[in-house]
Structure formats: C-alpha cells, structure tokens
Amino acid sequence: MHTSLNSGPAVASSAPYPAITVDCQNPQHALLISQNLSGPQGEMTAIYQYMYQDWILSALHPDIAAILKRIAKVEMHHLDIFGQLVSLLGGDPRCQARPNVYRSAWNGNMINYTKDVRKILSYNAFMEQTAFDTYMSQAESVQDEHVSAILIRIAQDEKIHIQIYQDLQDMV
Ligand SMILES: [Fe+2]
Known part of the structure; x- marks a missing residue:
C-alpha cells in the first residue's frame, strides 16, 4: 500500500484533475452525470456511507475509520466536480435520484448500515468497483472529450479505493 505524508495510504491519484469544462450543453449528458451525483450509488451515497462507517468503527478500528473519513473527502471532491x-x-x-423516471429525493435508505467491519470492507470494495466500471463506460459513451477525461480521472481515484478496501480486508 502506498503511504502519504498525512499518515495512511494515498486516497487519491496524484495526477491532476482535468479542467472542469464541457464541449457544449447536452441534456442527455447532464442526466447521465446527475446520477453520479445523487443516484442510489452516486457520490452523495458514498459520502454518507463512509461517514456512517467512520462513526461506527472509530472506537474499535480507529485506523480504518480515519481512512474512511479521508476517502469520504475525496468523494466530496467528486460530488463537487459532477455538480459543476x-x-x-x-x-x-x-x-434527486432518477429525475428521468420519477421525482424522488436522495434518501438514507440508499446507505448500507451493516456494522460488521469485514462486511463493510467487502461492500465498499464492491461499490467502488461499480463506480469505476460506471465511470469508465460513461467515458466511452459520452461524445464530449472534456467530460470523458474528467470521468476517467475520477475513475482512477475509485481504482485506488478498491485497492485500499481489498488491502484492509487482509488486515482485519
Ligand atoms: Fe471512491
């Protein structure tokens, strides 16, 4: 596992994020990216998921809890980029989740509330893999090189998160 100066593994790629810009307005692309923001498996869910786990694990697994909080901050950066x-x-x-299908607020039922550390880590690895696959397939499908470059860069962070959760599973 790579380590960084602020203790623990690096939780984001060291590569810079591309400029946040688009070729042109596009309602289909906007709808697609909005699901990364607040769909059931979007960044909003990831942020609350990791904060919840941080609170649950802080007493018995403070090192893991600290990593979860640091990863949650990376997901908030992703949320900010997708919102822009x-x-x-x-x-x-x-x-709002799935604005194209029905008006529904993002809600706390989208969180997995397991308190078992092994289940937490395997679930997180699975969710990060889902995010990575989603962003890479979106990068291929969108006809906008700026949006594609941003999706690919964010996917690199998710790839690091997959590795962190896999490594942590071997340590608990
Ligand atoms: Fe992630």
Whole structure:
C-alpha cells in the first residue's frame, strides 16, 4: 500500500484533475452525470456511507475509520466536480435520484448500515468497483472529450479505493 505524508495510504491519484469544462450543453449528458451525483450509488451515497462507517468503527478500528473519513473527502471532491458538470451541461444539479423516471429525493435508505467491519470492507470494495466500471463506460459513451477525461480521472481515484478496501480486508 502506498503511504502519504498525512499518515495512511494515498486516497487519491496524484495526477491532476482535468479542467472542469464541457464541449457544449447536452441534456442527455447532464442526466447521465446527475446520477453520479445523487443516484442510489452516486457520490452523495458514498459520502454518507463512509461517514456512517467512520462513526461506527472509530472506537474499535480507529485506523480504518480515519481512512474512511479521508476517502469520504475525496468523494466530496467528486460530488463537487459532477455538480459543476451537470450545471455546465445545462442540467439542474438537484439531489434527486432518477429525475428521468420519477421525482424522488436522495434518501438514507440508499446507505448500507451493516456494522460488521469485514462486511463493510467487502461492500465498499464492491461499490467502488461499480463506480469505476460506471465511470469508465460513461467515458466511452459520452461524445464530449472534456467530460470523458474528467470521468476517467475520477475513475482512477475509485481504482485506488478498491485497492485500499481489498488491502484492509487482509488486515482485519
Ligand atoms: Fe471512491
């Protein structure tokens, strides 16, 4: 596992993020990216998921809890980028899941509330893999090189998160 100066593994790629810009407004792209923001498996869910786990694990597994909080901050950076993209693409970055199907607020039922540390780590690895696969497939499908570059860069962070959760599973 790579280590960084602020103790623990590096929780984000060292590569810079591309400029947050788009070729042109595009409602389909806006809808696609809005799901990364506040869909059931989006960044909003990831942030609360990791904060919840941090609170649950802080007493018995303080080292893991600290890593979870650091990863949650990376997911908030992703949330910020996706929100800006939805706006630039001409969409409305509301915190609503599936706005194309029905109006539904993002909600706390999207969180997995298991308190078992092994289940937490395997679930997180699975969710990060899902995020990585989603962003890479979106990067291939969108007809906008700026949006593709941003998706690929964010996917690199998720790849690091997969590795962290896999490594931690071997340590508990
Ligand atoms: Fe992640």
